[in-house]
Structures are given as C-alpha cells and as structure tokens.
Amino acid sequence: MDDSIEWNYHSVRAQKARVSVRLRGTPIRLLRVLAWMLLVFGVALLVLGVAFGWLVLTLAVLPWMVIKWYFGELHHLKSGPGNSVDSLLSGDILGQLPARPTPQDIASAVGSVVSGQFMGVRFGLTPSLLSHIASSEPSDTARVWQEAEHVRSAAHVPHYSGSVMAVALVRSFHDYQHLIAQIHLDDDDLLAGVRWQQHIRDLVTSFSRKKRTGGIARDWAFGYIPLLSRFGQNISQQIQGGDVLAVDVGSHVEAVAQLTQTFGARGRQNAALVGQAGAGKTTIIHAFAQQLLDGDSSVPDSLKFRQVFILDSSALIAAAPGRGELENLIMRILSEAYSAKNIILCLDNAQLFFEEGIGSVNLSNVLQPIIEAGNLRMILSMDEQRYLQIADKNPALINALNRISVTPATQAESMLVMQEKLLQFEPQRSVLYTYQALKEAFRLSERYLHDLGQPGRAIKLLESSANYHESGLVTMNSVQTAIEKTMDVKVSVASDQNDRERLLNLEQLIHERMINQKRAVQVVSDALRRARTGVRNENRPIGTFLFLGPTGVGKTELSKALADVYFGGEGKLIRLDLNEFVRPDDVSRLIADGVRNSGSLTAQVMKQPFSVVLLDEIEKAAPEVLATLLQMLDEGILRDEKNREVSFRDAIIVATSNAGADRIREYIDRGYDVTQFEAQFTDELISSGQFRPEFLNRFDEIVVFTPLTKQDLLKVIDLMIQGVNKTLAPQHITVEVDDDAKLLLVDAGYDPRLGARPMRRVVQKTVENTIAKAMLAGILESGGKLVLRREHIEQSLASRPTQNQ
Amino acid sequence: MLMAIVGILLWWYTDGWIQTVRSVRLRLAGLFDYFSLDILLKTLFSPFRQISAGTVDGPLPVKFRAFVDRLVSRFVGGIVRLLVLGIGIVSIVVASVVGLGYIFLWAVLPLSPIVGLILSLLGWVPWTIL
Numbered sequence: 001m002d003d004s005i006e007w008n009y010h011s012v013r014a015q016k017a018r019v020s021v022r023l024r025g026t027p028i029r030l031l032r033v034l035a036w037m038l039l040v041f042g043v044a045l046l047v048l049g050v051a052f053g054w055l056v057l058t059l060a061v062l063p064w065m066v067i068k069w070y071f072g073e074l075h076h077l078k079s080g081p082g083n084s085v086d087s088l089l090s091g092d093i094l095g096q097l098p099a100r101p102t103p104q105d106i107a108s109a110v111g112s113v114v115s116g117q118f119m120g121v122r123f124g125l126t127p128s129l130l131s132h133i134a135s136s137e138p139s140d141t142a143r144v145w146q147e148a149e150h151v152r153s154a155a156h157v158p159h160y161s162g163s164v165m166a167v168a169l170v171r172s173f174h175d176y177q178h179l180i181a182q183i184h185l186d187d188d189d190l191l192a193g194v195r196w197q198q199h200i201r202d203l204v205t206s207f208s209r210k211k212r213t214g215g216i217a218r219d220w221a222f223g224y225i226p227l228l229s230r231f232g233q234n235i236s237q238q239i240q241g242g243d244v245l246a247v248d249v250g251s252h253v254e255a256v257a258q259l260t261q262t263f264g265a266r267g268r269q270n271a272a273l274v275g276q277a278g279a280g281k282t283t284i285i286h287a288f289a290q291q292l293l294d295g296d297s298s299v300p301d302s303l304k305f306r307q308v309f310i311l312d313s314s315a316l317i318a319a320a321p322g323r324g325e326l327e328n329l330i331m332r333i334l335s336e337a338y339s340a341k342n343i344i345l346c347l348d349n350a351q352l353f354f355e356e357g358i359g360s361v362n363l364s365n366v367l368q369p370i371i372e373a374g375n376l377r378m379i380l381s382m383d384e385q386r387y388l389q390i391a392d393k394n395p396a397l398i399n400a401l402n403r404i405s406v407t408p409a410t411q412a413e414s415m416l417v418m419q420e421k422l423l424q425f426e427p428q429r430s431v432l433y434t435y436q437a438l439k440e441a442f443r444l445s446e447r448y449l450h451d452l453g454q455p456g457r458a459i460k461l462l463e464s465s466a467n468y469h470e471s472g473l474v475t476m477n478s479v480q481t482a483i484e485k486t487m488d489v490k491v492s493v494a495s496d497q498n499d500r501e502r503l504l505n506l507e508q509l510i511h512e513r514m515i516n517q518k519r520a521v522q523v524v525s526d527a528l529r530r531a532r533t534g535v536r537n538e539n540r541p542i543g544t545f546l547f548l549g550p551t552g553v554g555k556t557e558l559s560k561a562l563a564d565v566y567f568g569g570e571g572k573l574i575r576l577d578l579n580e581f582v583r584p585d586d587v588s589r590l591i592a593d594g595v596r597n598s599g600s601l602t603a604q605v606m607k608q609p610f611s612v613v614l615l616d617e618i619e620k621a622a623p624e625v626l627a628t629l630l631q632m633l634d635e636g637i638l639r640d641e642k643n644r645e646v647s648f649r650d651a652i653i654v655a656t657s658n659a660g661a662d663r664i665r666e667y668i669d670r671g672y673d674v675t676q677f678e679a680q681f682t683d684e685l686i687s688s689g690q691f692r693p694e695f696l697n698r699f700d701e702i703v704v705f706t707p708l709t710k711q712d713l714l715k716v717i718d719l720m721i722q723g724v725n726k727t728l729a730p731q732h733i734t735v736e737v738d739d740d741a742k743l744l745l746v747d748a749g750y751d752p753r754l755g756a757r758p759m760r761r762v763v764q765k766t767v768e769n770t771i772a773k774a775m776l777a778g779i780l781e782s783g784g785k786l787v788l789r790r791e792h793i794e795q796s797l798a799s800r801p802t803q804n805q
Numbered sequence: 806m807l808m809a810i811v812g813i814l815l816w817w818y819t820d821g822w823i824q825t826v827r828s829v830r831l832r833l834a835g836l837f838d839y840f841s842l843d844i845l846l847k848t849l850f851s852p853f854r855q856i857s858a859g860t861v862d863g864p865l866p867v868k869f870r871a872f873v874d875r876l877v878s879r880f881v882g883g884i885v886r887l888l889v890l891g892i893g894i895v896s897i898v899v900a901s902v903v904g905l906g907y908i909f910l911w912a913v914l915p916l917s918p919i920v921g922l923i924l925s926l927l928g929w930v931p932w933t934i935l
Contacts, residue, residue, distance in 0.1 A: 015808050051928040058921025061914055069813045072821050210831060215841030217889055220882065221848040223855030295838065339855060 005145045006084040009099040013080040013087060020074035021095030028070055035063040079159045085145050088152070089160045090115065103134035103144050107169055116162030118197045121473075122435045123190070124183040125166045133173040140172065147171040155194040163197040184436050184476060193435055196419055203423075212295025213240065214305040223340035225309075227333050231316050232309035235289045235346070249413045251406075255284045256291060258404045259379070263344065264300040268374030268402060272350070273381040275406025278456020280417070281381040284406060285310070285346055288379075292344075306377070308344045309337070313352040317361055327366050334366075338376045350380035354390050354397070364394060372400040414442050414455035421459055429466040436476040437465060444483045444491060447538075448609065450645055489610035489650050490532070502565075503529050510561045515715045515756075517554050519674060520547065520703040524558065527652070527700065528566050541636045544653040544698065546618070548681075549705025550661035552755020556614065559654045563612040566652075572611040574604045574651075578621035586621075587628050591640045602640035610650045618655040619690055626695055633698035655699070659690045665707055674704050708755050713746045716756045720763045724771070732783045735771060740790040748797055766796035817915060825911045829904035836900055840893025845886045853882030 008014065023031075042057025077091030086094060093116070096109035110116035111127025120126040147168035148160045157164060167190045170176050180186065255273065262271045273281045289308035291297050297304075311333070320326040337343040347353055352360040353367060370376055380401065382390070391398040409417060418438045426432055441462045442454070449457040461482060468478040468485070480491050502509065506525035507518075514521060527543030530536040547555040563573040581590060594603030605613065618626070632638040636649035660681060667677045682702055685691050696702060708716065721737055728735065737745070749762035770792055774780035837843075852875055862868075 012808075012812075016812055019809055019812070046930060049930050049932065051930050052925050053930075054921040054924035055918070056921075058917040061917045065813055065817065065915065068821065069816055072824055073816050210835055212834075212838045214844065215839045217841035217845050217848075217886065220853060220886070221844075221851040221855070341855060 005142070005149055006086075007101075007141075007145065008084055008086045009097075011080070011084070011086040013077060013091075014094055016074055017077055017091040017095035019095075020070065020077060020091055023066070023070050023074065024092075028067060031063040031067055035060045035067065038063070083149075085148075085160070088158075089148075090162060090165075093160075093162060093165060100138045101141055102136050102138050103140050103169060103172060104131060104136045106141070106144055106165060107131045107134035110162050110165045110169065113162040115197055115201075116166050118200075119163050119166040119193055121432055122196070123185060123193050124434065124436070125170060130166060130169050133176075133179065134169050135172075144168050144172045151191065151194060155191045155198070157194055157198045161194070161197060161201075163194045167191070167194055184439075189435060189439070192415065196435070199416075199419065200423075203420075211293075213293060214295060218305050219307075219342060222342035223336070225336050225340050225343065227329075227336050228309055228340075228343065228345075231319065231329075231333060232311050232345075234307060234309055235286060236293055236307040239286065239290050239293060249409065249416045251409055251413055252280055252284050252287055255404050255406055256288050259284070259288045260291070260299050260303065262402050262404075263377055264303055268371075268400060269377040270371055270374055270401055271379050272387070272398075272401040272403050273379060273406055274384055274387045274403055276408055276453030277383055278452030278454065278460070279406045279408045280453075280455065281406050282348060283417075285348070285379060285381065289344075306342050306344050308346055308379075310346045310348050311353075313347075313349075313360065326361060327363065330363055330366050334370055334376060344377040344379060346379040346381070348381050350382045351386035351390065354394070364397065368394070368397050368400070371397065374400070408453035409455045411442055411454075414458050415439070417455040418442070418458055418462055421462070425463065425466065429469075431466050431469045431472050431474050433462065433465075433474040434476065437474045437479050438462065440476040440479040441465065444479060447647060447649065448483055448487050448489065448491075450647070487610075488608060491650075499532075503532055506565065509565045510558070513561050513564075513719060514554055514558055515719065516708060516712045517558065517705050520545075520554075520558055520705060523701045523703055524562060524652070528562075538649065539635060541633070541648045542650065542652045544633050544700045545655070546696065546699045546702045547654060547656045547705055548660065548685075548702065549658070549664055550707055550755055551658055552757035553705040553708055554756070555654075555656040555705055556616070559612050559614045559656075562652060562654075567611055572608065573614055574601070574608065574611050575614045575616065576601055577616045578625065579617045581621045581625045584622050584624040587624050588641060590625060590628060591638060593640060593642050600640070602638055602644075602646040605638075605648055605651060606640075606644075606646050609647055612652045612654060613648065615653070615655040617657065619657045619659040623692075626692075630695065630698060657691075660685055660688075664704060668706055674706055678702070678704050710746050710750055713750060713756060713759055714742055716759055717742050717745055717763065720760065721767070724763075724767060728771070733771075733775075733780060734785045735767065735788065736785065737767065737788045737793075738790060741788050741793045744790055744793045744797070748793075762797075766793050770796055814915065818912070822908070822911055825908055829908060832904065833897060833900055836893070836897050840889060840896065842890065842893050842897075845890045845893070848882075849886050849890075850879045850883050852878035853885060 038056055038060035042053045042055075042060060045053025045056055047053075074091070077094070080087030090113065092113045093106070093109045096112065097105055107127070107130040111120070111130055116127070116130075120129075144165075145168075148164055151164050151167045151171070152158075152160060155164070160168075170180065170190065173179060180190065259271055263269055273284060275281055285308060292299055292303055292306050292308070295304065316326060316329060316333075320329040334345070337345050353363050356362045371378060387398070387403075415438055418441065422433050422438075438458075442458045445457040445461045446454070449461060451457075452460060461479060462474075464486060465474050465479045465482040468474075468481040470478060483489065483491055506528060507521050510521050510525065524543060524545060527536075527545075531542040536542065547558070549555060559575075560570050560573055564570050576590075580586070589597065590600060591602045592600035594600065594606060597603060601613070605611070615621075615629070621629075628638070632648050633653060636647060636651075638646050638648060640646055663681060663684060667681065681704060682696060686693050686696065717737070721735060725734055745759070745762055745766065748766075749759035751758045767788060770788060771780065771786060774786055780786050
C-alpha cells in the first residue's frame with residue numbers, strides 16, 4: 001500500500017475543478033449571452049442619454065471575466081504541485097467526484113469525459129463495462145489511485161487522464177487479466193492506449209500552435225517555375241494547405257535528419273532513399289518538406305522554406321512523346337529548378353527515369369551529369385532491387401548518389417504510423433477504428449501481404465477494412481473479413497454455430513465421400529480443428545501429412561474431400577505430380593515466377609494460400625526438389641525465384657507415395673493392424689533409402705492407408721451409384737442396384753493391387769452403359785426409376801470386349 | 806462563491822495577465838512573419854523573382870545587357886520590398902500600441918463596474934452635456 005497517494009477533496013484545484021464542471025456547457029453559453037446583452041443594453045441606454053447605461057455596460061465585464069477564466073484556466077486545469085490525486089487527476093473527472101468517492105463514482109466520471117470515452121471506443125472499455133466492474137465500496141478507492149499512479153508512471157504521461165483512470169479501474173478488478181483477454185488485449189496494449197490518447201492530445205496542442213511560414217515575401221527572391229508547376233507536384237504547397245499529414249516516427253526521423261545533413265552541408269546535393277515499397281520513403285519526403293517549411297525548426301538557413309517538387313514521369317512522357325522532345329523538356333525543367341534556387345526536386349520511383357518500359361524512359365544521359373555535378377538538389381527514391389539493377393547497369397550513377405537506407409518499420413512504429421493515419425482515414429470514411437483492428441491489421445498484413453514493406457502493408461489492409469465496418473466501427477472482425485475477402489483465406493477463429501458444427505463433425509462429413517481409412521480421416525480432422533480454434537503453431541502450415549499406401553485406396557480422394565469440406569470446394573486443391581520433377585533443375589519450375597509460369601507451386605499458392613497442396617508421388621521427385629520443400633514443411637515458407645516469400649501457413653500439405661505398397665499389403669495379409677506396423681514400416685522406408693529421415697521428420701503425421709477390402713468396395717459402389725444418381729437428377733431419373741448385383745460388381749472390379757480404381761471402370765461400363773441403352777430404347781424416361789439386378793450386370797459384363805478377350 | 810471570486814482575481818492578475826501578454830506577443834510575431842520582415846531585410850536588393858539572375862557568359866554587349874537587366878530587377882525588387890517593409894512596420898507599430906493598451910486595460914477591467922456605478926450615480930453622459 002502506497003501511503004503517499006493522497007486525496008484532498010478541499011484542495012484549491014479540486015474546488016476549481018468543481019466550478020469548471022458546473023460552468024461547462026449551457027452555463028458558459030448563457031454567460032456569453034448575458035455579457036452581450038449587457039453590452040448592447042448598456043450602449044443603447046447611453047445612446048438614449050441614460051447614465052444608468054454606464055453601470056449596465058461595465059457589468060458586462062463580470063460575465064466576460066468568468067468566461068475568460070473558464071477558458072484560460074478551468075477548461076484545461078493544469079496539474080497541481082505534489083503527487084496527490086487532486087493534483088494530478090484530470091480536472092473534468094476531479095470536478096465530478098464527491099468527498100469520499102467510490103470506484104463506481106470514478107467509473108461514472110471517467111465514462112463522461114472524452115479521454116475516458118476514447119478507451120471505450122478504441123479498446124472496448126466502455127462506460128457500462130467500467131461501471132459494471134467497479135466496486136461501490138469507498139475503501140476500494142485507494143487501490144484505484146495506486147493503479148492510476150502505476151499506469152501513469154509506466155506510460156510516462158503527466159497526469160491521471162480519463163484513459164489512465166479507465167485502465168486503473170480495469171486493473172483494480174480482481175480478474176482483470178481474464179477480462180482484457182476476452183477483448184483481445186494485454187497489459188502492454190492498455191499502456192499503449194494511454195500513450196495513444198496522450199499523443200493525440202499533444203498533436204492537437206502542436207497543431208494549434210501557430211507556425212512561422214515565411215510570410216508573403218518568402219519566395220520573392222526565388223525564380224518563377226511555370227514548367228515545374230505543370231509537370232511536378234508541389235509537396236510543400238500540399239502540406240501548407242493541410243492536405244498531407246506527415247508522420248514523425250523513430251525510423252523516419254533518422255532519415256529526415258540525414259536528408260537535412262546532406263542538403264545542409266557542402267558536397268553533392270543529392271540523396272537516394274532506398275527501401276521497400278511501403279516502408280515510408282514518400283512519407284519521409286513529406287516529413288522533410290514539412291520540416292523545411294517550419295520557420296521554427298532547426299534546419300540550416302540555406303534550406304529554410306525550400307520547396308519540394310515530385311516530378312511526374314507519366315505527365316512528362318505524355319507531353320513529350322518524342323525522344324529528343326522529352327530530353328529537351330527535362331533539361332528545361334531542371335534548368336528552371338536550378339535557376340529558381342529554392343527547389344528540391346524529387347524523383348519518386350526513380351527507376352522510371354532510368355529504364356525503358358511502359359510509363360518509364362531512360363534519361364540517364366541527361367540526368368547523370370547533373371547528379372554527378374551535384375549542384376541541383378535532388379532526392380531519388382527506389383526499392384533495393386531497382387537500386388541494385390541500376391548499380392549493375394550504371395555504377396557511376398550509383399557512386400554519385402548519397403544513399404539513405406529506409407528500413408521497414410517495427411511493430412511499435414507501424415502501430416504509431418497507423419494511429420496517425422487514422423486522423424486522415426476516419427473523417428474521410430466516417431468510421432472509427434478500434435485498437436484491436438490496428439493490431440490485427442499489422443499481424444495479418446505481416447502474414448498475407450508480401451509486396452509491400454511495413455507500415456505500408458498494414459495501412460493498406462486498414463484502408464480496405466473500412467468497407468467491412470460494423471455500425472461505423474472498424475473492429476478486429478472487419479480486418480479479418482477484409483483479408484478473407486481479398487485473399488480468399490480463413491483467418492477468424494470458428495465462432496459461427498454452423499462452422500463449429502462442421503468442424504466437430506468433420507470425420508462424418510469426410511466419410512460421406514470416403515470409405516474406411518478412419519485413422520487418416522481422424523488425423524487430418526484433428527489438425528483442422530486445431531487450426532480453426534487457434535491452437536496451433538501459426539508459423540507452420542495447418543498440417544503436413546505424408547499419405548502412404550497402394551494406389552486407389554483414397555489418398556487423393558481424402559485430399560479432395562478436405563478441400564471440399566473444409567476449404568469450400570475441390571477447386572481449392574493445388575495438385576502437383578512430382579514425377580514431373582525428377583531432374584535437379586526442375587527446382588526452378590517448382591518456384592518459378594507466376595508471370596512466367598502460372599502453374600508453379602509458388603505461383604499457385606500465392607494466388608490461393610488457403611488450400612490443400614497435394615504433392616503426388618513424392619518419392620519420384622529429385623533430391624534437390626525434396627530439399628527445396630523442406631523449408632515449406634518446416635516453416636511454411638518457400639521463396640520463389642524472385643526471392644519473394646510465399647506463405648504456406650494457411651495450407652494443408654499432403655504428400656502421397658506408393659513406396660512400400662507391397663509391404664503394406666504383406667503386413668495386412670499377415671493380420672496386422674495399421675497402428676501395429678506403422679512405425680516399423682516408416683523405419684523400413686528410411687533403411688531402404690526411399691526417404692531420408694530428415695524429410696520424413698518434417699511431417700506432422702505419416703499416415704498409412706490400408707488396402708480396401710471387398711466390404712469396403714461395396715460401400716464404394718454405393719458412393720458411385722450416389723454419384724450416378726446426382727448426375728441424372730436434372731432428368732429426374734433414379735437408379736438402384738440390387739445387393740446381389742453389387743456383389744457381382746465387386747467381384748468384377750476387385751483388384752488388391754489397384755484398390756478402387758478398377759471399380760470405377762466396371763461401374764462405368766455396366767451401370768452407366770445399361771442406363772444409357774435404357775434411355776435410348778425409351779424404357780427409361782424422365783421421372784422413371786431403373787432397378788439393376790444381377791442378370792443386368794451379368795449381361796453387361798458378358799458383353800464387355802475386354803472381358804471376352 | 807467567495808472561492809470563485811478569489812480564484813478569478815488571483816488568476817486575472819497572474820496567469821491570466823501573462824497569457825494576455827503572450828497572446829499579444831504571438832500576434833506581433835505572426836505579423837512579423839506575415840510581412841516576412843527578416844527575409845525582406847536580408848534580400849532587400851536581390852533580383853525580384855530571380856528574373857535575369859545568375860552569371861551570363863558571352864560577348865561584352867550580352868554581358869552588359871545582363872548586367873542592366875539584373876540592375877533593373879534588383880531595383881524593382883528593392884522598391885516592392887521597401888513598400889511591403891513600410892506597411893509591415895506600420896502594422897506592427899499599430900498592433901503593438903493596441904496590444905499594450907489591451908494589456909493595460911486587462912489590469913483595470915475588474916474595476917470597471919465601480920467606475921460604471923460612479924458614472925451612473927453622477928449621471929454623466931457626454932453627448933447630453935454637449
């Protein structure tokens with residue numbers, strides 16, 4: 001118990017806070033009306049020659065003084081001296097508390113102030129929740145004050161704001177960890193919330209501060225720039241007009257400082273911002289431009305009030321399509337920028353000016369001498385890959401540039417950038433984002449969006465999430481829905497009743513189209529349930545399985561059933577026959593870029609990450625191909641030939657193999673159960689050199705499929721007849737096969753080496769042929785029913801040419 | 806009530822007055838910035854909008870012509886800048902006088918109801934005397 005935390009209801013600050021609360025809203029408006037009325041009435045009396053008007057007129061001063069006092073001191077009551085509660089508690093809360101406040105009183109006050117409501121909207125710590133968990137015992141209040149002090153010092157904020165008090169009330173609740181876990185928060189998130197609210201308050205204060213902008217004569221000593229104004233975008237003007245809000249986070253501050261240093265010192269006046277798209281290069285340029293415009297900033301005088309222009313390559317190409325014309329135009333623009341003396345020229349996506357292509361043109365011969373001379377201030381921005389490409393083709397150009405690396409933002413920095421971006425997004429889209437949505441946007445963008453760096457990719461997801469808001473609120477669910485809709489993946493934990501039912505009855509659903517193989521079905525069902533309830537390692541695929549067994553026993557069928565039942569259709573099956581990857585150089589085909597080869601494994605998974613990846617006949621693949629697949633099995637990541645990460649973390653990887661099929665049959669014939677010989681069989685596969693142990697160890701489960709018995713085949717026939725009936729359903733024709741006839745079909749189609757495969761051919765050539773003939777002969781018409789008996793099958797089998805031969 | 810009166814008066818002659826002085830100072834700084842007084846003084850005779858600025862290479866007549874152009878540009882720039890400088894200085898002087906008056910008025914304002922009462926009791930209205 002910390003005795004230093006005191007509460008003095010009668011302190012001067014507490015009394016002022018109560019006056020402030022009483023004056024808030026209508027009373028202060030009434031005072032304003034009264035002041036004006038006294039003023040007008042007093043003047044009117046004086047005009048009429050009534051001396052009493054002096055008193056009325058001067059009495060207007062009294063309400064005016066109160067108004068001044070309210071806005072000058074009471075409205076934002078400064079913290080008092082010392083560390084007592086009444087010194088540090090936000091005035092709008094302090095003024096509402098009684099002499100012996102209970103946690104309930106505090107909750108009620110917190111719920112009525114803006115900083116407290118902030119936590120309600122952004123974090124789900126709503127006034128009703130706070131009132132619900134707060135105790136009504138005055139003796140519990142001391143604990144709330146203690147928690148408030150703890151939160152204030154941990155979050156490094158100056159006073160007990162509504163957000164601090166909301167967190168303190170939550171932390172005073174006996175089972176608060178459980179409570180915040182339910183709304184997907186932890187202690188660090190709550191502190192981040194307090195800092196966020198304080199940051200917004202600081203931003204408002206900073207924006208209300210009047211800045212020195214240079215005034216009307218600022219640009220008089222600099223030149224006219226008509227061409228540049230036509231083909232460039234004046235970033236400085238946009239910032240001044242309030243169009244752009246530049247962010248100010250750690251990783252960017254350093255880059256801005258480097259830019260200032262480069263242009264403030266003598267030497268080549270150019271800088272190349274090199275970093276992944278989305279890492280914040282353009283934002284850094286905006287922040288730099290903003291700093292130059294701030295007359296109070298510490299930039300050298302030679303940079304103060306300089307203007308940053310971004311050249312628009314497409315506008316240039318459109319205006320001067322001819323080769324010579326374009327070079328001439330560029331020269332005139334550069335000359336204009338140089339003569340004007342206050343221009344910093346920026347080539348955003350600078351590669352567009354150094355390579356031939358659609359929307360780009362190689363102007364190296366014009367730009368290189370200017371960059372090398374280093375007299376005209378220029379900023380070039382490009383990604384690392386393009387920088388290396390230019391370096392490869394033109395090392396002299398790269399040597400002339402002052403490189404500034406822009407690294408992708410960390411999670412903490414990305415969260416800050418997102419929070420600041422909300423100041424733009426929210427009014428534009430008329431929505432409010434919760435903190436959980438921001439966190440989820442970072443997490444999911446890290447996982448599913450790969451073309452951009454952070455914070456760009458999180459912001460992109462955040463923007464698209466606005467379309468899935470719920471009553472104006474963008475929540476964690478909105479972000480999940482956005483990624484599910486755009487990427488066609490399932491990221492949310494199963495919460496819908498149908499979804500739960502489906503997951504609980506997965507085995508049953510799969511067995512509707514799969515016969516036997518109970519263990520295999522059980523193993524994959526368990527993996528899916530783990531995935532959809534969040535009980536799995538998210539840095540691996542949902543499940544990795546090696547299906548071993550003879551052909552025709554349902555290995556591929558189970559993969560299809562999975563794709564259908566869980567992922568929503570057999571179209572979600574990505575199938576690769578690895579017997580087509582038997583040479584070492586086939587690795588390049590496996591990880592080929594999607595533009596060149598849309599059928600490569602990486603290209604298909606990039607398009608459809610939420611799928612079953614079926615690698616058939618894996619034992620036939622070249623060892624180099626198998627080695628490439630190791631990382632995919634282990635970490636759920638495979639890099640394509642362009643070194644892009646392709647995530648397999650939402651896929652089920654199924655590899656199938658016929659290796660050792662004869663041994664499996666042998667074991668079964670000798671009366672063993674699968675579970676009895678599975679481990680020994682795996683050892684045999686390793687010792688016989690068919691698989692390397694490190695490869696087999698990468699699979700979650702190695703499942704041995706048993707050969708189908710005649711009893712199993714009877715059930716397979718039922719499934720096949722069901723399939724035939726489904727095909728005939730539009731014609732309203734149904735087919736039934738007698739039990740005797742089924743036995744005959746099984747006898748004809750049973751081949752222990754080939755499993756159910758021959759069965760399909762037999763059904764096709766007997767049942768389907770008989771139906772076709774019956775329909776042509778007019779025996780079977782729409783709405784009719786055909787019952788196939790043993791003799792029908794015998795007849796069909798007898799007429800089979802292969803059988804006769 | 807008493808606390809409120811004491812609170813107002815205490816604030817009025819301490820923080821309130823300081824805030825008033827600060828707001829006058831900010832207003833003056835804003836005017837100074839708006840008229841770019843420091844920039845105008847630094848660039849008083851620079852070419853206006855950089856027309857004909859920079860060195861020109863060529864035969865003597867061309868160089869002479871550039872020199873004359875530059876001279877004209879500097880002259881025009883000087884006139885415009887001096888004009889704005891004058892307007893700026895006058896504006897700041899007026900704003901300073903008004904600001905000082907406001908700061909003084911702030912100090913005596915709480916006494917104005919008493920003055921009003923006295924004037925009312927005296928029955929003095931300037932235009933009725935006239």
